[in-house]
Amino acid sequence: MKSLDTLDWSSLSRDLDAEGAALAPSLLSVQECKALAALYDEDASFRSHVIMARHGFGQGEYRYFAYPLPDLVKTLRSKFYNALVPIANRWNESLGTAARFPATHAEYLQQCHSAGQSRPTPLLLAYGPGDHNCLHQDVYGDHIFPLQVAILLSEPQIDFTGGEFVLTEQRPRMQSRVQVADLTQGDA
Numbered sequence: 001m002k003s004l005d006t007l008d009w010s011s012l013s014r015d016l017d018a019e020g021a022a023l024a025p026s027l028l029s030v031q032e033c034k035a036l037a038a039l040y041d042e043d044a045s046f047r048s049h050v051i052m053a054r055h056g057f058g059q060g061e062y063r064y065f066a067y068p069l070p071d072l073v074k075t076l077r078s079k080f081y082n083a084l085v086p087i088a089n090r091w092n093e094s095l096g097t098a099a100r101f102p103a104t105h106a107e108y109l110q111q112c113h114s115a116g117q118s119r120p121t122p123l124l125l126a127y128g129p130g131d132h133n134c135l136h137q138d139v140y141g142d143h144i145f146p147l148q149v150a151i152l153l154s155e156p157q158i159d160f161t162g163g164e165f166v167l168t169e170q171r172p173r174m175q176s177r178v179q180v181a182d183l184t185q186g187d188a
Contacts, residue, residue, distance in 0.1 A: 001072065002027050004079045013087055016147070021167050021179060028186040032072060033153040039070060040124050047119060052133065060131035065122045073122050076149070081105035084147045091146060101145065108145070117141035124153075127163065135168050152183040159185075 007024050015022035028036075039045045040063060047066035052058040065073060085101050085108075092099055102108050112118070121140055125133065138148060154160055165181040 001029070001032060001076070004083055007083075009083060016087060019179060020169055021181060023181065023183075024188040025184070026186050027188040028072075028151060028153075030155075030185060033151075033186050036070070036072060036124070037153040040126055045070065046124075052131075056134070057136065058131065058133040060125060060127040060133060062123045062125040065120050065124070067120055069120055069122060076151075077122060078105040080149050081108060081145070084145075088146050108143075112141065112143045115141060115143055117143055127160070135166075149188050151188045152185055155185040156183070 002024075012022040012024065045065060046063040048064045049061065050057070050063070051061050068074070069077070082103075082105055085103060089100050092101075102111060117140060119140070121138070127133075150165065152165070156163065165183055167179045167181060169177040169179070171177060
């Protein structure tokens with residue numbers, strides 16, 4: 001895993017402010033991507049399995065990791081939280097929202113667990129030909145961190161074709177704005 005300390009956080013922060021999304025290229029190696037993807041078939045690694053079509057979420061499936069999280073997932077989640085929390089707190093301040101997020105991921109997890117949000121939320125998605133995920137927001141409980149990280153584990157044009165990662169911003173009294181993230185394997 002590329003050290004998150006080597007990322008240009010000033011640039012990432014500017015992109016998040018301006019576009020609502022930012023690219024961290026080559027975060028994971030090909031080997032790390034393959035190792036994480038291979039976990040999908042290990043039932044003991046997951047707490048639940050969702051077939052999207054059953055719920056009207058799209059076509060494909062995903063699995064939520066169970067505790068204990070794989071080391072790489074646990075490390076990524078903690079390090080990204082610690083790097084993103086200043087941005088999240090700045091956003092809340094700009095919006096006039098009184099809530100502030102604690103400085104460390106461990107403190108935030110404690111806050112979530114105390115409120116009854118004790119299930120881990122990292123997940124792996126699996127798509128086949130023609131599969132898709134409908135536009136959605138990921139929310140679970142009252143404590144919601146406003147930033148998410150998605151990492152592409154497959155190699156475009158080799159493991160799949162199509163499969164664009166689309167972000168949509170719903171703007172009040174305006175047309176929605178769509179952004180397609182051009183990801184390669186290991187990008188976040």
